[in-house]
Amino acid sequence: MSAKPKCVIVTGGANGIGKSISKRLAEEGHSIVIADVNEDNGLSVAKQVDGLFVHSDLTDRRACKKLVEVAYKEFGSVDILINNAGFQHISPVVEFDEDKWEQMISLMLTAPFLLTKYAWPFMKSNKWGRVINMASVHAQVASLNKVGYISAKHGLIGLTKTAALEGGELGITVNAICPSYVRTPLVDNQIAAQAKAHGINEDEVIEKIMLKTIAIKHLIEPNEVAELVRYLCSESAKSITGSSLNIDCGWTAQ
Numbered sequence: 001m002s003a004k005p006k007c008v009i010v011t012g013g014a015n016g017i018g019k020s021i022s023k024r025l026a027e028e029g030h031s032i033v034i035a036d037v038n039e040d041n042g043l044s045v046a047k048q049v050d051g052l053f054v055h056s057d058l059t060d061r062r063a064c065k066k067l068v069e070v071a072y073k074e075f076g077s078v079d080i081l082i083n084n085a086g087f088q089h090i091s092p093v094v095e096f097d098e099d100k101w102e103q104m105i106s107l108m109l110t111a112p113f114l115l116t117k118y119a120w121p122f123m124k125s126n127k128w129g130r131v132i133n134m135a136s137v138h139a140q141v142a143s144l145n146k147v148g149y150i151s152a153k154h155g156l157i158g159l160t161k162t163a164a165l166e167g168g169e170l171g172i173t174v175n176a177i178c179p180s181y182v183r184t185p186l187v188d189n190q191i192a193a194q195a196k197a198h199g200i201n202e203d204e205v206i207e208k209i210m211l212k213t214i215a216i217k218h219l220i221e222p223n224e225v226a227e228l229v230r231y232l233c234s235e236s237a238k239s240i241t242g243s244s245l246n247i248d249c250g251w252t253a254q
């Protein structure tokens, strides 16, 4: 772990990967601020990690600003920012809903930019900071019918690299994590939707669609991603910046 406890913002911390990250970093002794639209789950996770829940729709610029202000007010610094909130919408480009496109770009690209911008001065003044952007294999390769998600995630890599260059002299590292399918509510919904669309059962969706072209044939568990986040937040990872770390069962090796 890093030398002393830090204030950590985890967006989308109410479920899935964000929930696991919140728990893992709380075990390191850090103070956790969870931002999410899901109030019930967010409050429950905040209670489990003895942290703070801030009800935030991060597609709203004012909510991003307020989140950083609240975290600073409560804990006196903002040291680690985990840009994790996201959602999936599946449709071909030609039918892709314009509002969904805007929401996806707002949540998965604009909010990480805004939160980085607002948290940056606090990290700079402490000469220490970690920004971790939850990207995806879909930040590196495309798949059919996911144009909003894939465009946002590719953009997130550009944000990661640029901020990393600017943070180099300030003690701030900025990295992206690129998982393949992780067993979370987001993926459970996709499995159910694909089963319906293809008229097959959910096990067949996992086996025949999701795991078809990857080397290690399983869904990743959220705690595997959380462990990589813990490492990136530690002093041992101080030389890693501007990187996109794959945890993708070999998806992008081919």
Ligand SMILES: NC(=O)c1ccc[n+]([C@@H]2O[C@H](COP(=O)([O-])OP(=O)(O)OC[C@H]3O[C@@H](n4cnc5c(N)ncnc54)[C@H](O)[C@@H]3O)[C@@H](O)[C@H]2O)c1
Residues within 6 Å of the ligand: 011, 012, 013, 014, 015, 016, 017, 018, 035, 036, 037, 038, 056, 057, 058, 059, 083, 084, 085, 086, 087, 107, 134, 135, 136, 137, 178, 179, 180, 181, 182, 183, 184, 185, 186, 187
């Ligand atoms: N599950 C996967 O297979 C997988 C793979 C690669 C990358 N990712 C990425 O990991 C991140 C977390 O995904 P997950 O699988 O844990 O999903 P999830 O659906 O379990 O959790 C996402 C969280 O984001 C929150 N959220 C959605 N819209 C929001 C908004 N407007 N403002 C604030 N919070 C909002 C949701 O309420 C939810 O708690 C996402 O960015 C996703 O793209 C997931």
